[in-house]
Amino acid sequence: MASGALTSEDLEIQERARRFVDDDLIPWEVHAEEHEGRVPDEVRSGHRAKVKDLGLFAMNMPKDLGGGGFTMLQQVLVSEQIGRVTNGLGWCVHTPPAWAPAVCTPEQIERWIVPSVRGDRHECYAITEEGAGSDVDAIASTARREGGGYVLNGTKMHVTSFNTADYLFFQAKLAGGDHEGEHALFFVDKDTPGVRLVREPRYTHTYPDTHAIVAFEDVEVPAGNLVGAEGDGMSFTHEWFRYERLMIAARCCGAMERLIDEATAFAKDRVQFGRPIVEFQAVGHMLADSLTELWASRLMVYELGRGIDAGIDVKVQHAQCSLAKLFASEAAGRVADRAVQTFGGRGYMRENVAERFYRELRVDRIWEGTSEIQRNIIADQLAKRGASALL
Numbered sequence: 001m002a003s004g005a006l007t008s009e010d011l012e013i014q015e016r017a018r019r020f021v022d023d024d025l026i027p028w029e030v031h032a033e034e035h036e037g038r039v040p041d042e043v044r045s046g047h048r049a050k051v052k053d054l055g056l057f058a059m060n061m062p063k064d065l066g067g068g069g070f071t072m073l074q075q076v077l078v079s080e081q082i083g084r085v086t087n088g089l090g091w092c093v094h095t096p097p098a099w100a101p102a103v104c105t106p107e108q109i110e111r112w113i114v115p116s117v118r119g120d121r122h123e124c125y126a127i128t129e130e131g132a133g134s135d136v137d138a139i140a141s142t143a144r145r146e147g148g149g150y151v152l153n154g155t156k157m158h159v160t161s162f163n164t165a166d167y168l169f170f171q172a173k174l175a176g177g178d179h180e181g182e183h184a185l186f187f188v189d190k191d192t193p194g195v196r197l198v199r200e201p202r203y204t205h206t207y208p209d210t211h212a213i214v215a216f217e218d219v220e221v222p223a224g225n226l227v228g229a230e231g232d233g234m235s236f237t238h239e240w241f242r243y244e245r246l247m248i249a250a251r252c253c254g255a256m257e258r259l260i261d262e263a264t265a266f267a268k269d270r271v272q273f274g275r276p277i278v279e280f281q282a283v284g285h286m287l288a289d290s291l292t293e294l295w296a297s298r299l300m301v302y303e304l305g306r307g308i309d310a311g312i313d314v315k316v317q318h319a320q321c322s323l324a325k326l327f328a329s330e331a332a333g334r335v336a337d338r339a340v341q342t343f344g345g346r347g348y349m350r351e352n353v354a355e356r357f358y359r360e361l362r363v364d365r366i367w368e369g370t371s372e373i374q375r376n377i378i379a380d381q382l383a384k385r386g387a388s389a390l391l
């Protein structure tokens with residue numbers, strides 16, 4: 001574990017998260033895999049309670065709202081450890097929207113944000129639509145001003161954690177008014193009349209959280225549910241994308257470390273042709289390539305975490321979050337593939353960590369912006385600012 005330039009507090013936080021993952025989460029992975037991602041209710045609530053006891057819940061939120069107030073580097077360190085576990089078990093270390101306190105009204109903070117920091121409420125994001133994925137600006141959902149509020153219409157897909165959330169962030173284009181056609185983001189309680197679950201398709205990973213298709217049919221919300229001002233919708237989404245891209249990259253580092261550890265241990269133990277297979281150069285080279293890619297990824301995410309803490313320019317952050325997510329998620333995919341190969345037939349069994357990561361890591365090249373979109377962002381920033389301004 002790289003520890004250069006980490007403070008004793010950073011190291012302690014890293015170790016706290018690592019112990020929790022090793023002692024409490026990893027032992028439940030195979031059970032979760034065999035039970036559609038679920039663990040017994042008492043185990044799940046025990047995990048949530050322990051995350052709070054350890055001070056890791058809402059680590060990204062300000063202390064005055066009850067959050068952990070961690071630095072970005074410390075959040076990277078925790079996310080990296082969380083990335084070492086499969087089956088979404090690490091999602092008990094929940095991070096509510098850190099962008100919200102700066103733009104929400106006191107009423108919104110009291111009604112949605114503080115309860116989320118306490119773990120009493122849970123949000124999900126309804127942005128993507130059938131016709132609008134990478135091109136978020138193509139959303140067809142509408143928010144029409146009516147009376148003292150808005151009427152929302154549209155159908156969203158891939159709404160992660162709809163089954164566990166009790167409110168949604170719903171993104172729409174304004175219909176009518178001075179900001180016609182501009183984006184707006186709304187708090188919508190899940191039990192508001194007109195919010196309808198269409199279906200919960202099955203996905204590649206075995207997670208307890210679903211990714212739902214949700215219809216919004218003449219959903220009436222008061223004006224107080226609008227986040228920020230009319231026309232601001234995209235800026236919050238971009239801030240959330242940046243944060244998630246960095247945390248995805250950090251989790252990919254954790255996944256790579258776990259895969260390398262497990263594959264190396266197996267390769268040292270597994271004997272074929274009278275020798276441990278790690279002694280075959282073909283196997284050793286796979287492990288060496290994986291370790292090299294882990295180190296490069298980790299250097300990127302730690303450096304970016306430090307940079308954000310030091311207040312680097314937001315445009316540079318935007319480019320660097322894309323660089324980190326692109327590199328780490330693609331590296332993690334290669335590392336998982338090599339780990340499966342190292343385990344041979346065992347690597348194709350669902351009880352094997354390499355098999356699970358091989359499936360689970362695939363989405364890291366898709367969500368929060370595909371690899372192609374990350375490349376577009378990087379190329380655009382490069383053309384505008386030049387390499388020396390970005391690195």
Ligand SMILES: Cc1cc2nc3c(=O)[nH]c(=O)nc-3n(C[C@H](O)[C@H](O)[C@H](O)COP(=O)(O)OP(=O)(O)OC[C@H]3O[C@@H](n4cnc5c(N)ncnc54)[C@H](O)[C@@H]3O)c2cc1C
Nearest residue numbers: 125126127128133134158159160211366367368369370372
């Ligand atoms: C498991 C999962 C969970 C998700 N959770 C959520 C969620 O909670 N809330 C939410 O709102 N969304 C969520 N998403 C949606 C996710 O953000 C989108 O899937 C992603 O942004 C890509 O959009 P798309 O799937 O429509 O692909 P498309 O945009 O249709 O892209 C298809 C292909 O075309 C490529 N492509 C598109 N445009 C370009 C371009 N300009 N240049 C080069 N290539 C391009 C893409 O890279 C991709 O390879 C989730 C998705 C998944 C799979």
